[in-house]
Amino acid sequence: MxxxxxxxxxxxxxxxxxxxxxxxxxxxxxxxxxxxxxxxxxxxxxxxxxxxxxxxxxxxxxxxxxxxxxxxxxxxxxxxxxxxxxxxxxxxxxxxxxxxxxxxxxxxxxxxxxxGVVAFKMFFERIVWQCVQAGLVDGSKLFMDSSMVQADASNNSVVNKQSLKRYLNKSYQILESRLEEEQRSSGSDNAVKSGAADRKYISTTDPDASVTRRGKGKSKLQYQIHRGVDKKCEVITATEVTPGEVHEAHRMQSLIDSHQNNTGRKVETAVADSKYGTIENYLACQDRGIKAHFNSLEETQKGTGSKKGIFPKEAFSYDDVDDIFICPAGQILKRRKYFKKRKHYEYIASSGACNRCQLRKKCTKAKSGRTLKRHVRQDDLNFMLDQANGGEAKKDIRTRQHLMERSYARSTRYGFKRARWRKLWGVQIQEYLTATIQNMMVLISNIKEQATAWLWPRPNPDIRERV
Ligand code: SF4
Structure with missing residues (x-):
């Protein structure tokens, strides 16, 4: 019925x-x-x-x-x-x-x-530590990548700081001094390092965001999220937010520090994409006893731009006894000068030799002849590059792509792609909460029994003292 x-x-x-x-x-x-x-x-x-x-x-x-x-x-x-x-x-x-x-x-x-941000950072670190105690973190291999987040500000809010208008309009001057004051008072390490105050374009609604473009899309106001993920259960063990313009390679060492501090485990292998493959990162990993499983940035840019169509560096042989290079035409390139900032020597053949050379078109477009650079720690660098080209590294680099994409894809269900709040500290809070929730889901789905007594604080919070 x-x-x-x-x-x-x-x-x-x-x-x-x-x-x-x-x-x-x-x-x-x-x-x-x-x-x-x-x-x-x-x-x-x-x-x-x-x-x-x-x-x-x-x-x-x-x-x-x-x-x-x-x-x-x-x-x-x-x-x-x-x-x-x-x-x-x-x-x-x-x-x-x-x-x-x-x-x-x-x-x-x-x-x-x-x-402030610290309370949310502490929340994130506590959950990471819970994951460590539950045996969900291995800690020895750290996978890293970054992703862009759209700022909570319209592109219409972007002004050109160097525009003549600002000198004509008094309200522009007041606005500019207010924005600069806000950047100074934020006291953020990232804001300072990014050189935010020197930017040509700045948003009046979110001055911490930067106008950046990735790929073929339009330029947008963006922040960048940098993450370190442990492979075992894909726990996010370290995270940072910077304005979009900050190069991800600059955040590698601080991600490693945060991971070690948060998990109490020493990183033995760092896995990342070629954007992290700078000389500084290879040598820093060498100094810290970490295997660098990422391709060289220089290597991926080989044969492009001004290097297109000319002999690669490998076509020259280096004689370490006499500290000279021998070029494909059999000429000697001698050490000429030292670049203090980049820490490398420059080598050059005699100008007459290059002018007379029949291979010149394939070798250089410079009037003064071909030059080569060699880092002061080139032998260390070569060792790290050999390691980065090995079979184990290649396997890790393939794993990294899927692992990091999964981590960021999971974040999108929590509204990751657009900032909820303005300013760097607001986006940092959002990221700490998002990463905490992702880790919480890992913890809940992997843990068998109800935990009652988590050990906190960590026995030795500053692992950098020990590793
Ligand atoms: S251009 Fe100069 S460096 Fe290049 S192959 Fe000829 S002599 Fe050697």
Whole structure:
């Protein structure tokens, strides 16, 4: 017999409603609550609150709200607060009752400004450490890559700092001094290193973002996310945010440091793509006893630009006894001068020899003849390059591509591709929360029993002392 819907008469009082019973046993938020300690935040932000005055929303609840915001990729904080009373599972997760008053959406932005990036960094590091303790991190091999994130600012907000207009319009001068002041006060290492203040184009709504272009697309206001991922369970062990213009090669050593600090394990092999293959990175890895499994940047640019159609460096043989190069025409190239900044010597044949040479067209386009460069630590460099061209390195480089693409692809479900908040510190907070959620998912799906006592702090937080 067909049932019919009765006319709904809303009850005013429910006497047997228990939110805990309404949330299913295998609900993902139940697992999050079981395994993740949000109460650590009380100690972390203790000094950010006064002794007197209005009682704040508990910091642990605020942190959980931010987690919901990213985890469910809610469009805005206002929408999150509007949705909370409608979702029993969210109410249960946050510890609210059906008739509890939900805070205003502004508590989240105020908390971010009050706590700063450090609180979220600590949250990220704690979850990484939980993954280490659960045996989900090997730690000896670190895979690295970077990805662009679109800033929360329109391209229409970009102004040309050097434009004549700014000298004619007083409001431009006021704006410029405000932007420069903001950059100085942010005190960010990345902002300083990126030379943000010297940029020609700058956004008036998000001055930390930089106008960058990758591939054939249009230039956009972007940030760059740099990540280090461990292979065993694909836990993100290190992450950094910089303006889009920062070259990823410059962040390699700090990613290795963060990984070692966060996991307590020494990196034995660094795996990355050829953009990381600079002389500085090879030699830094050599100094630290790390195998460099990444192709040389110089190697990938061989035969392009001004080098197109001319003899490669390998066509010249080096005589280490006399410190000379012998060219394909049998002429000698002698050491001429030293470039202090780049730490290499320049070698050149006598100008007469190159002028008379029949191979000249295949060798050089320079009027003064062919020159070659040799780094002061060329032997170390050659050793590292041989290692980078070995079979093990090639296998790792292939693995890296899929592993890193997966890590960033998973982030897109948490709204990774566009910044929610402005300024470098805002994007850093978003990235720490996104990476934390990804690691949390790894932890929850791999752990067998409920953990009760995670060891914190790490036994020796600064592993750099030991490795
Ligand atoms: S151009 Fe100069 S360096 Fe090149 S092959 Fe001829 S002599 Fe040698």
């Amino acid at each position: 067909m049932g019919r819907q009765k006319r709904v008469q809303r009850k005013l009082f429910y006497t047997i409603l228990n939110l805990d019973q309404r949330v299913r046993k295998d609900h993902i938020l139940r697992k999050v609550k079981n395994y993740i300690d949000f109460d650590f935040i009380y100690n972390e932000v203790n000094d950010k609150y006064g002794i007197n005055g209005n009682v704040s929303v508990p910091p642990s609840v605020i942190l959980m709200m931010m987690l919901l915001l990213i985890f469910y990729n809610v469009r805005s904080e206002r929408e999150l607060m509007d949705t909370i009373p409608e979702r029993l599972d969210w109410l249960w997760f946050l510890g609210y009752d059906l008739d509890d008053e939900i805070p205003n959406h502004s508590v989240l932005s105020k908390a971010r400004a009050r706590w």
